[in-house]
Amino acid sequence: MDDKWIQNIRPRLTEYLKVFYIDDIISKKREITIDLDNVYKTELIEVMEFLEEFPNDGIELLEECYNDAYYSMNCEKPDVIITVKNIPEEFQCNLELQDLKSIHIGKLVEFDGKIKNAKKIVSGIKKLGLICTSCGEIRIKNIDNPFETSLENSCPRCAQNMYLLNDESKYVDYQEITLNPINKEFNSKSELILEQYVILENSPGIYSGVVKIIGIPYRKQNKKTGVFDIMVKGIYVEKIEDEK
Numbered sequence: 001m002d003d004k005w006i007q008n009i010r011p012r013l014t015e016y017l018k019v020f021y022i023d024d025i026i027s028k029k030r031e032i033t034i035d036l037d038n039v040y041k042t043e044l045i046e047v048m049e050f051l052e053e054f055p056n057d058g059i060e061l062l063e064e065c066y067n068d069a070y071y072s073m074n075c076e077k078p079d080v081i082i083t084v085k086n087i088p089e090e091f092q093c094n095l096e097l098q099d100l101k102s103i104h105i106g107k108l109v110e111f112d113g114k115i116k117n118a119k120k121i122v123s124g125i126k127k128l129g130l131i132c133t134s135c136g137e138i139r140i141k142n143i144d145n146p147f148e149t150s151l152e153n154s155c156p157r158c159a160q161n162m163y164l165l166n167d168e169s170k171y172v173d174y175q176e177i178t179l180n181p182i183n184k185e186f187n188s189k190s191e192l193i194l195e196q197y198v199i200l201e202n203s204p205g206i207y208s209g210v211v212k213i214i215g216i217p218y219r220k221q222n223k224k225t226g227v228f229d230i231m232v233k234g235i236y237v238e239k240i241e242d243e244k
């Protein structure tokens with residue numbers, strides 16, 4: 001992520017965050033939700049375009065710039081979780097749950113669904129710190145999906161086992177939910193009840209009703225066949241209707 005474009009946008013985005021998120025920075029808030037519609041309308045169109053195409057890198061960029069903004073005000077490194085809401089209408093990331101396809105994998109999407117099933121929140125690794133007790137090597141990795149992450153790692157220097165280093169690891173709340181489509185026309189025509197599985201990152205804990213999800217679809221790991229379920233990592237959830 002260090003091409004020229006990023007270098008140019010970085011100071012502008014940091015400045016933007018300093019202005020619009022000053023209250024959050026001063027109060028040292030831990031969970032920051034960036035309003036993308038406002039980012040877009042404040043002449044940071046490229047940031048929104050980047051996020052649409054490369055959402056994981058885009059959120060990392062937001063996090064780095066937020067950290068810089070925070071550091072310049074508080075003179076210390078923050079421990080924050082950055083998420084996004086309010087995708088501008090111009091971007092048409094919105095789709096019906098039943099229309100989710102391979103083309104959407106790795107992109108930013110937004111859809112509504114009715115909660116069919118929800119599990120209890122678990123604490124999952126977001127940043128994995130590892131140490132080799134033989135040679136002292138320390139590694140820190142960003143984890144995309146803790147449900148598909150192995151804690152068995154071997155040391156890149158001496159090939160011995162590496163162990164979890166809690167002080168360097170970061171945990172956030174994850175929740176698995178299953179959604180059904182809410183499109184009445186689709187549901188009335190279909191004999192089937194479609195289900196979409198979503199892993200909510202940094203979930204507030206949501207158990208019923210109709211929800212809006214902003215997320216990033218991915219292929220579920222499968223070592224046996226050439227077919228992959230399309231799953232969604234949910235980075236933002238909002239309840240839009242209670243269960244009737």
Ligand SMILES: [Zn+2]
Nearest residue numbers: 132135155158
């Ligand atoms: Zn080692």
